[in-house]
Amino acid sequence: MPKHRLSQHTKIFIGLAAGVALGLVCNAFFSDYPELDWLLRNVIAPFGQIFLRIIFMAVIPLIFSALALGVAELGDVRQLGRIGAKTLAITLLLTGVSVFIGMTLVNTVRPGEGLSDTERQSLMSTISTSTVQTAVQRAGEAKSIVQTLLDIIPKNPLADAVGAFDETYRGGGILALMFFSLFVGLALTLARSERTVVFEQWLQGLYDVVMKIIGVAMKLAPYGVAALVFTVTARLGMDVVVLLGKFVLVVIGGLLIQFFITYSLVLRLAVGVSPWKFFARLEEVIITAFSTSSSNVTLPTALRVTEEKLHVPSRISRFVLTLGSTANQNGTALYEGVVVLFLAQFFGVNLTLAQQATVVLAAVLAGIGTAGVPGGSLPVIVLVLQSVGVPGEAIGVIFGVDRILDMSRTVLNVTGDITAAMWVAKSEGVELKLE
Numbered sequence: 128m129p130k131h132r133l134s135q136h137t138k139i140f141i142g143l144a145a146g147v148a149l150g151l152v153c154n155a156f157f158s159d160y161p162e163l164d165w166l167l168r169n170v171i172a173p174f175g176q177i178f179l180r181i182i183f184m185a186v187i188p189l190i191f192s193a194l195a196l197g198v199a200e201l202g203d204v205r206q207l208g209r210i211g212a213k214t215l216a217i218t219l220l221l222t223g224v225s226v227f228i229g230m231t232l233v234n235t236v237r238p239g240e241g242l243s244d245t246e247r248q249s250l251m252s253t254i255s256t257s258t259v260q261t262a263v264q265r266a267g268e269a270k271s272i273v274q275t276l277l278d279i280i281p282k283n284p285l286a287d288a289v290g291a292f293d294e295t296y297r298g299g300g301i302l303a304l305m306f307f308s309l310f311v312g313l314a315l316t317l318a319r320s321e322r323t324v325v326f327e328q329w330l331q332g333l334y335d336v337v338m339k340i341i342g343v344a345m346k347l348a349p350y351g352v353a354a355l356v357f358t359v360t361a362r363l364g365m366d367v368v369v370l371l372g373k374f375v376l377v378v379i380g381g382l383l384i385q386f387f388i389t390y391s392l393v394l395r396l397a398v399g400v401s402p403w404k405f406f407a408r409l410e411e412v413i414i415t416a417f418s419t420s421s422s423n424v425t426l427p428t429a430l431r432v433t434e435e436k437l438h439v440p441s442r443i444s445r446f447v448l449t450l451g452s453t454a455n456q457n458g459t460a461l462y463e464g465v466v467v468l469f470l471a472q473f474f475g476v477n478l479t480l481a482q483q484a485t486v487v488l489a490a491v492l493a494g495i496g497t498a499g500v501p502g503g504s505l506p507v508i509v510l511v512l513q514s515v516g517v518p519g520e521a522i523g524v525i526f527g528v529d530r531i532l533d534m535s536r537t538v539l540n541v542t543g544d545i546t547a548a549m550w551v552a553k554s555e556g557v558e559l560k561l562e
């Protein structure tokens with residue numbers, strides 16, 4: 128009898144489903160048992176972390192080699208300028224639409240006002256815990272816009288690489304590292320010689336090695352994914368989700384509209400491919416984004432799937448996806464806008480039109496500047512809250528559901544990058560067929 132082998136993405140899907148189901152069962156029946164807490168803290172959560180960390184450790188060299196090579200492969204500066212400008216325009220368009228959808232929903236449904244007194248009380252009691260304080264601290268001092276922009280050009284790219292995943296780091300972080308990598312790629316294009324060819328091959332070698340490391344980590348993926356989602360669902364259960372029901376529905380509803388309507392329209396009208404075939408090929412990417420809550424961790428899977436299953440040439444996918452993993456976060460932008468307005472409603476703060484405009488702008492910028500790591504948006508939300516006169520600690524109200532929504536918005540962040548890559552490829556005359 129032939130041995131039946133499950134494909135990797137089927138295994139990951141089984142891991143995801145098993146993690147969710149077991150987590151909910153454990154939450155329902157054993158949430159009072161200290162053993163469950165012990166198991167989560169000492170066995171299951173760390174196992175999930177092993178999987179995440181192996182990928183995380185490869186992300187910095189991946190970003191460096193993918194971007195530098197991506198630019199070098201484009202070959203000439205004019206092409207780089209054109210593709211860069213298109214990527215930026217598409218990013219702003221998709222992010223803008225996303226924020227608009229979220230703001231419209233939250234202004235229509237007004238989820239912050241519909242809560243009963245008991246619900247309000249029980250949510251308020253969660254505020255001002257130590258986690259909230261850390262988030263407020265992490266937000267730190269707001270930097271001026273000029274400084275923020277200046278920090279994108281690194282003084283010391285190594286320092287920015289070191290601070291890339293640290294929310295307390297006040298420099299340019301991952302955006303600065305990307306700037307450096309783009310510059311290296313550009314210089315490589317301009318200084319073509321026998322010696323730089325060796326360097327380019329070295330970069331390609333680094334890229335291949337890093338992808339291999341990630342390939343090994345992905346072998347762990349079915350178990351890692353199960354452990355990560357089990358930890359969330361076993362801790363959370365459905366209680367908080369129900370309590371913040373309307374808010375959760377507004378966020379998820381907005382994400383779904385962007386996913387199924389905006390992306391479908393772009394794919395159908397601008398790219399000319401069937402959205403359903405596109406979504407079906409993204410299964411592995413979607414599961415990885417959902418379970419890891421990190422665009423950066425999902426980047427290698429996104430690169431592979433975009434090149435192998437969607438046939439986008441690597442010179443375009445490396446550039447658009449790598450930049451997009453930090454700079455094009457549609458889900459995060461939508462979420463930030465919704466959260467800030469929700470909390471303003473919750474605390475009865477009436478936002479003027481100018482303040483709402485500040486929120487929109489901040490949300491769009493947050494989509495560009497937020498690190499693609501779990502919970503990356505939280506410090507930014509605190510900053511925006513404070514800037515419109517809502518206490519930063521208010522974020523405690525939504526902490527309970529943040530992880531679930533983080534998982535969901537990350538799916539959108541990554542899908543948005545791939546949609547953008549398809550669009551750029553199409554506009555560059557690439558024939559895209561999804562048979």
Ligand code: ASP
Pocket residue numbers: 420421422423456458459497498499500501502503504505533536537540
């Ligand atoms: N977790 C998100 C991402 O990596 C960022 C965030 O919204 O917190 O894409």
